[in-house]
Amino acid sequence: MSDDHRLRVALAQMAPALGDRQRNLEAHRGWIGKAKATGAQLLVFPELSLTGYFLKDLVPEVAITRDGPEMQELASLSGDLDLVVGAVLEEPDHRYFNASVYLSRGELRHIHRKVYLPTYGMFDEQRYLASGDRFRSFPTGYGRAGILICEDIWHLSTAYILSLQGVDLIICPSASPGRGVSTDERLGTAESYALLCRTYAQFFTTFFLYCNRVGYEDGANFWGGSMIIGPNGDLIQQEEDADEALVTATLNLGDVRHERLSNPLLRDEKLELTINELRRVWHERTREPY
Amino acid sequence: MSSAGSGMSVPANRTERAEFLPLAINPALVERILLGFIQDEVRKVGFQRVVIGLSGGVDSSLAATLAARALGPSNVKGLLMPYRLSDPRSQSDAEAVVRQLGIEHELIDISPQIDAYFARYPDAEQARRGNKMARERMTILYDHSWGWQALVLGTSNKTELLLGYGTIYGDMASAVNPIGDLYKTQVWQLSDALGVPTAIVQKAPSADLWAGQTDEVELGFQYREVDRLLYYLIERRYSIAELEREGFARPFIDVVMGKVRDSQYKRRLPVIAKLSSRTIDRDFRYPRDWGH
Numbered sequence: 257m258s259d260d261h262r263l264r265v266a267l268a269q270m271a272p273a274l275g276d277r278q279r280n281l282e283a284h285r286g287w288i289g290k291a292k293a294t295g296a297q298l299l300v301f302p303e304l305s306l307t308g309y310f311l312k313d314l315v316p317e318v319a320i321t322r323d324g325p326e327m328q329e330l331a332s333l334s335g336d337l338d339l340v341v342g343a344v345l346e347e348p349d350h351r352y353f354n355a356s357v358y359l360s361r362g363e364l365r366h367i368h369r370k371v372y373l374p375t376y377g378m379f380d381e382q383r384y385l386a387s388g389d390r391f392r393s394f395p396t397g398y399g400r401a402g403i404l405i406c407e408d409i410w411h412l413s414t415a416y417i418l419s420l421q422g423v424d425l426i427i428c429p430s431a432s433p434g435r436g437v438s439t440d441e442r443l444g445t446a447e448s449y450a451l452l453c454r455t456y457a458q459f460f461t462t463f464f465l466y467c468n469r470v471g472y473e474d475g476a477n478f479w480g481g482s483m484i485i486g487p488n489g490d491l492i493q494q495e496e497d498a499d500e501a502l503v504t505a506t507l508n509l510g511d512v513r514h515e516r517l518s519n520p521l522l523r524d525e526k527l528e529l530t531i532n533e534l535r536r537v538w539h540e541r542t543r544e545p546y
Numbered sequence: 547m548s549s550a551g552s553g554m555s556v557p558a559n560r561t562e563r564a565e566f567l568p569l570a571i572n573p574a575l576v577e578r579i580l581l582g583f584i585q586d587e588v589r590k591v592g593f594q595r596v597v598i599g600l601s602g603g604v605d606s607s608l609a610a611t612l613a614a615r616a617l618g619p620s621n622v623k624g625l626l627m628p629y630r631l632s633d634p635r636s637q638s639d640a641e642a643v644v645r646q647l648g649i650e651h652e653l654i655d656i657s658p659q660i661d662a663y664f665a666r667y668p669d670a671e672q673a674r675r676g677n678k679m680a681r682e683r684m685t686i687l688y689d690h691s692w693g694w695q696a697l698v699l700g701t702s703n704k705t706e707l708l709l710g711y712g713t714i715y716g717d718m719a720s721a722v723n724p725i726g727d728l729y730k731t732q733v734w735q736l737s738d739a740l741g742v743p744t745a746i747v748q749k750a751p752s753a754d755l756w757a758g759q760t761d762e763v764e765l766g767f768q769y770r771e772v773d774r775l776l777y778y779l780i781e782r783r784y785s786i787a788e789l790e791r792e793g794f795a796r797p798f799i800d801v802v803m804g805k806v807r808d809s810q811y812k813r814r815l816p817v818i819a820k821l822s823s824r825t826i827d828r829d830f831r832y833p834r835d836w837g838h
Contacts, residue, residue, distance in 0.1 A: 273838060274833055274835045274836065275833070312831040312833055313832050434579065437571050437575060437576055437579075438568075438571065438572065439570045439571065439572050440572060440575075441572060443575070471586060472586040472835075477579050498579075
C-alpha cells in the first residue's frame with residue numbers, strides 16, 4: 257500500500273424504521289446517493305440498518321438470505337461504492353443471525369455474524385438470534401478490513417483477533433441505545449464507546465469506523481455519535497449529535513504504516529505466547545472434575 | 547448520613563432539597579432526549595398533537611413544558627379538570643402554566659358526574675372517590691384524544707410508578723410518557739432548569755383529592771428520602787444489609803420494598819390465562835413501535 261493511498265469513507269448515521277425492510281431499503285438508496293455525491297468509496301450503515309433493532313418476534317419476518325433477491329438488490333447498489341449493510345440473515349438451516357455484509361462491485365464479499373449477543377438488562381438478542389462463531393478479516397480494494405458489530409467490541413479479544421490478522425481498518429456498525437444520565441455532557445454509553453473505539457485504534461494501530469444509529473424504538477434513544485478514528489487514536493471526525501447525518505472523512509491509508517513504524521506494537525505482539533498461555537488457562541479451568 | 551426515618555417523619559420545608567449527586571442530571575442532555583422522544587413517538591405513529599391533564603402540579607407542568615417545546619404550543623392541549631373540593635390554587639397554577647406556554651386549554655369541572663355517581667354510594671371513602679376521579683379524568687383525556695386527534699401524554703414519574711402511588715387506568719394511563727424514568731427529585735431539577743414556575747416546583751406535591759392532602763404526609767416519607775433509597779435499591783440493586791449500612795432504617799426499607807412489590811400489577815398488562823403456544827405478551831412478542 258503506497259503512502260499516498262487515500263480512501264474517502266462515509267458513515268450513514270440513520271434511523272431505520274422498525275420492521276419495515278422496504279422503507280429502509282429506499283432510505284439506503286438515498287444515503288448511497290448522498291455518499292456518492294461526496295465522492296465516498298466506502299459507506300457504512302449501522303447495525304440492522306435494513307430492519308431496525310428491537311425486533312423481537314419480527315426477526316424471521318424481516319430476514320433475508322444470502323442468495324435471495326434482496327441480497328442481490330443490495331449488492332447491485334454497490335457499484336463504485338463499497339457498502340456495509342446491517343441485516344437479519346437466515347441461513348439454510350433456518351438459524352437467524354444479526355449480520356453485517358460487505359458488498360463491493362455488485363458482489364457479496366464478506367459476512368460478519370455478530371458473536372456477542374447481549375442478553376441482559378434491556379437486551380434480549382439470544383432469545384431471537386444465533387451467535388456467529390468467527391472473527392475473520394477480508395481483503396478490500398484498499399487494504400484488509402474486519403467487521404465487529406456493537407456488543408462485539410465490548411469484548412476486547414474481538415479486536416485483538418482481528419488486529420493479529422493485520423487489519424488496516426475495523427468497521428463497527430452499531431445500534432447502541434443511550435442510557436446513564438448524570439451531570440456529564442454525554443450519556444454514559446457514549447463515553448464508554450468513545451473510550452473503546454479510540455483504544456482499539458491506537459493500540460491496534462488501525463483505522464476504526466464506528467457507525468451508530470439514531471432515532472427511538474419503544475422509548476429507547478439511539479445516541480448516534482458516529483466516529484472515524486485514525487491509527488494513532490486521534491478522532492478524525494465525529495458526529496456529536498443524535499441527528500441523522502452523513503459523517504465523512506478522507507483517510508490517508510499510509511498512516512497505518514507510519515504508525516506501525518513509530519509504534520511497532522503489532523510487530524512485537526507474541527501470538528504464540530498468548531495462545532500457549534490461553535491454552536494453559538483453558539486447561540486449568542476445565543481440569544476440575546466438577 | 548441521616549437516618550431515612552421510621553417512615554413517620556413529615557416534611558416541612560420544601561426548599562430544603564439537598565442534592566443527591568447520583569441522581570443529579572444534566573438538564574440540557576435530558577431535555578434533548580425527551581424532546582426527541584416526544585417528537586419521534588408521537589409523529590411516527592401519525593399524530594402531531596398531544597393532550598395532557600394539567601393538575602397544577604410539577605409533573606404535569608413539566609410534561610406540558612416538554613410537549614410544547616417538542617411539538618409547538620398549538621399542538622398541545624391542557625385539560626384542567628377540577629373537582630369542587632380541589633384546592634383553588636391547583637387551577638390557578640395550571641392556568642399559569644397554560645399562559646406561560648401558550649398552549650391550548652379547556653376547563654372541565656368533573657363535579658357533576660362524580661357527585662351524580664356517588665349519590666348512589668354516599669358512604670364511599672376518600673380513596674375510592676379519588677380513584678373514580680382519576681379515572682373520570684382519564685376518560686375525558688381519551689375522549690379528547692379522539693376528538694382532537696392527539697395522543698394522551700403521561701405525567702407519572704418514576705418514584706410514583708415504583709411505589710404504585712397512582713390509580714391504575716386513571717392517572718397512570720397514557721399513550722406516551724416522557725417523564726416515567728425520572729425520579730421525583732429529578733423532575734424537580736429538570737423543572738427548575740426548564741423554567742416551570744418556581745411556585746409550582748416548590749409547593750408540596752399533592753394528589754389534591756381533598757383539601758390539605760400532600761403526598762409526603764400520606765406516604766409517610768419524603769420524596770428526597772425515598773428517591774435516595776430507590777436509587778440504591780432499584781438502580782444499584784443493593785441488598786437489605788447494604789441498604790442498612792448505607793444508613794436506611796429497616797422499617798423504611800421494608801415499607802418501600804413492600805410498596806414496590808405490591809404495586810407490580812399496576813405496571814403490567816392484565817394477567818392472561820395461558821392456553822395456546824403464543825400468548826400475548828408472553829410468547830407473542832412484538833415491539834410497540836412495530837412498523838414504525
